[in-house]
Amino acid sequence: MTDTPGFGPPAVVLRDVTKSFGEREVLSGVNLTVAEGEFVALLGASGSGKTTLLRLLLGLEEVTNGEVLVPVARTPVFQEPRLVASKKVWRNVVIGLPKERATREAAVDSLAVVGLDHHADAWPGTLSGGEAQRVALARALVRQPKLLLLDEPFAALDALTRLKMQALVAELVATYRPGVLLVTHDVEEALLLADRVFVLKEGRISLDVAVGLRRPRVVGGPAFDDLRNRLLAELGVVEPNRWQPLVEIEEPTANGAAAPN
Amino acid sequence: MAEQFTRPFGSLGSAEQQAAFGTSDGELSDGSGLISPEPVHKPTRSRQRSLGLRVVGPLAVLGVWWLLTATGVIKPFTLASPPTVWRTFWDLLLHQNLLSDIGVSLVRATVGLAIGAGTGLILGVTVGLFALGEELLDSTLQMFRTIPFPALLFLFIAWFGIGETPKVLLIALATMFPMYLNASNGVRNVDRKVVEAARSFGLKGRSLIRQVVIPLSMPSILNGLRFSVGVSIIALVFAESIASNSGIGYLLNNASAVQNIPVIVVCIILYAILGILADLFVRTLERRLMPWRRQVAVR
Ligand SMILES: Nc1ncnc2c1ncn2[C@@H]1O[C@H](COP(=O)(O)OP(=O)(O)O)[C@@H](O)[C@H]1O
Numbered sequence: 001m002t003d004t005p006g007f008g009p010p011a012v013v014l015r016d017v018t019k020s021f022g023e024r025e026v027l028s029g030v031n032l033t034v035a036e037g038e039f040v041a042l043l044g045a046s047g048s049g050k051t052t053l054l055r056l057l058l059g060l061e062e063v064t065n066g067e068v069l070v071p072v073a074r075t076p077v078f079q080e081p082r083l084v085a086s087k088k089v090w091r092n093v094v095i096g097l098p099k100e101r102a103t104r105e106a107a108v109d110s111l112a113v114v115g116l117d118h119h120a121d122a123w124p125g126t127l128s129g130g131e132a133q134r135v136a137l138a139r140a141l142v143r144q145p146k147l148l149l150l151d152e153p154f155a156a157l158d159a160l161t162r163l164k165m166q167a168l169v170a171e172l173v174a175t176y177r178p179g180v181l182l183v184t185h186d187v188e189e190a191l192l193l194a195d196r197v198f199v200l201k202e203g204r205i206s207l208d209v210a211v212g213l214r215r216p217r218v219v220g221g222p223a224f225d226d227l228r229n230r231l232l233a234e235l236g237v238v239e240p241n242r243w244q245p246l247v248e249i250e251e252p253t254a255n256g257a258a259a260p261n
Numbered sequence: 262m263a264e265q266f267t268r269p270f271g272s273l274g275s276a277e278q279q280a281a282f283g284t285s286d287g288e289l290s291d292g293s294g295l296i297s298p299e300p301v302h303k304p305t306r307s308r309q310r311s312l313g314l315r316v317v318g319p320l321a322v323l324g325v326w327w328l329l330t331a332t333g334v335i336k337p338f339t340l341a342s343p344p345t346v347w348r349t350f351w352d353l354l355l356h357q358n359l360l361s362d363i364g365v366s367l368v369r370a371t372v373g374l375a376i377g378a379g380t381g382l383i384l385g386v387t388v389g390l391f392a393l394g395e396e397l398l399d400s401t402l403q404m405f406r407t408i409p410f411p412a413l414l415f416l417f418i419a420w421f422g423i424g425e426t427p428k429v430l431l432i433a434l435a436t437m438f439p440m441y442l443n444a445s446n447g448v449r450n451v452d453r454k455v456v457e458a459a460r461s462f463g464l465k466g467r468s469l470i471r472q473v474v475i476p477l478s479m480p481s482i483l484n485g486l487r488f489s490v491g492v493s494i495i496a497l498v499f500a501e502s503i504a505s506n507s508g509i510g511y512l513l514n515n516a517s518a519v520q521n522i523p524v525i526v527v528c529i530i531l532y533a534i535l536g537i538l539a540d541l542f543v544r545t546l547e548r549r550l551m552p553w554r555r556q557v558a559v560r
């Protein structure tokens with residue numbers, strides 16, 4: 001896998017990465033690069049090893065075989081906010097930063113980007129799910145990462161909040177241009193946000209497509225649908241035509257009664 | 262069959278549905294089929310009223326005691342009456358230096374508790390955090406834990422004489438285990454996901470423990486402190502009544518030798534007050550050390 005044209009030097013390199021848990025090989029020879037400023041989505045069915053791959057990049061798991069290269073300034077956004085309940089919101093944002101950078105000012109600036117500066121002094125326990133996840137995003141941004149690792153960060157959110165968060169992430173990435181690896185099982189989300197989409201299947205990258213759609217993107221349109229169907233097919237979902245009912249609706253019988261319940 | 266035609270209510274048994282179709286106790290329908298939901302959280306009482314309700318129990322006990330002794334149902338040589346106890350208390354205070362006995366006891370309990378609970382906390386965090394700590398320490402501590410601590414006092418007296426050392430040591434030992442058990446359990450139950458997240462944001466070693474692990478195990482640690490405080494008073498009574506020439510326990514032991522019921526009752530009440538004060542102390546700590554627990558959203 002070579003550098004993608006139009007992007008910076010590699011921010012992530014995986015070479016022949018294998019990961020086993022005991023007997024079970026979850027990743028078997030994954031090759032993947034993400035360039036600086038490139039937004040890559042990693043698609044895969046549940047249990048395909050997406051989280052495992054991200055945890056390898058974070059250094060939370062050890063590779064069984066192969067090589068992993070990541071920048072020092074990398075930061076995760078997990079599926080859950082994972083805030084420390086005993087720290088006020090702003091302290092959560094700057095958690096773990098060296099003293100001179102862990103200022104309230106830095107935290108509030110970052111919170112302002114996600115629209116939560118007025119909650120700087122709240123306890124995490126008082127936030128709604130979407131707000132907590134935005135704090136998690138602010139906590140990632142304040143570190144000015146070269147690489148942002150997102151593990152289904154919107155999966156636990158309601159549909160409306162999810163749309164807002166996706167738009168926010170797209171905007172932030174366009175502004176700060178870190179390399180992004182977004183792990184998701186949502187094909188439309190991947191196509192809305194990513195420059196490139198990988199499909200992880202049976203422990204390998206089985207598909208690698210560039211998403212040439214113009215931004216800002218919306219769901220739908222011929223090019224979008226075409227890509228979506230390709231990815232869904234790769235993921236083993238057959239969806240011939242979404243506008244056709246999956247099951248034929250029976251004709252009403254002569255006496256007008258619908259089919260039995 | 263297409264689903265939307267057969268499942269009018271969406272997921273059956275959902276909370277919304279119970280809210281819409283079931284009425285719980287105390288919620289009255291006005292005939293239209295609509296109700297105003299009964300709030301789960303009853304309005305909170307004012308501090309004064311809450312305090313008032315708290316003293317009802319102790320006052321009732323005092324009242325019954327007074328009544329039974331004043332009417333002669335309980336004889337004076339069984340249990341002294343409240344006025345007698347009151348007089349005895351003042352007498353002890355003015356003529357027998359009760360204050361210094363109380364002071365001596367307080368110092369013993371506090372020092373013993375600080376040493377014991379502090380050690381228990383360190384051991385508990387170590388064992389809760391590190392597999393090596395658990396393997397090295399836990400079985401040993403569990404072994405010592407089952408020894409009834411009074412038995413050790415005699416050994417301590419043989420080693421250190423009857424000065425302050427054996428008493429403080431006994432209290433420290435007795436208070437160490439409740440703290441150890443609760444702290445190690447609390448640390449073990451800290452949300453691993455949060456710890457992992459804190460790690461990936463750069464916290465490690467001592468700052469990880471201080472900023473994340475300890476605060477999040479604070480509920481268990483304070484529970485341990487509660488138990489430790491309780492045990493410290495028991496150990497104090499015991500240590501002072503076996504080998505001592507000062508302290509509340511010494512007073513109690515002397516009174517017991519001559520069957521001086523009023524003094525015995527005064528000592529018991531003093532211990533009870535000590536217990537209440539200790540509880541108040543822990544409650545204050547709870548409010549101070551866990552401010553984030555006061556207002557929490559349910560999600
Ligand atoms: N620590 C672990 N021990 C054993 N098996 C694991 C561990 N972590 C993940 N797995 C297994 O690896 C597979 C991939 O998991 P994961 O990466 O979480 O999948 P997903 O793509 O849904 O994020 C799953 O079958 C899971 O059971």
Ligand SMILES: [Mg+2]
Pocket residue numbers: 050051
């Ligand atoms: Mg996952």
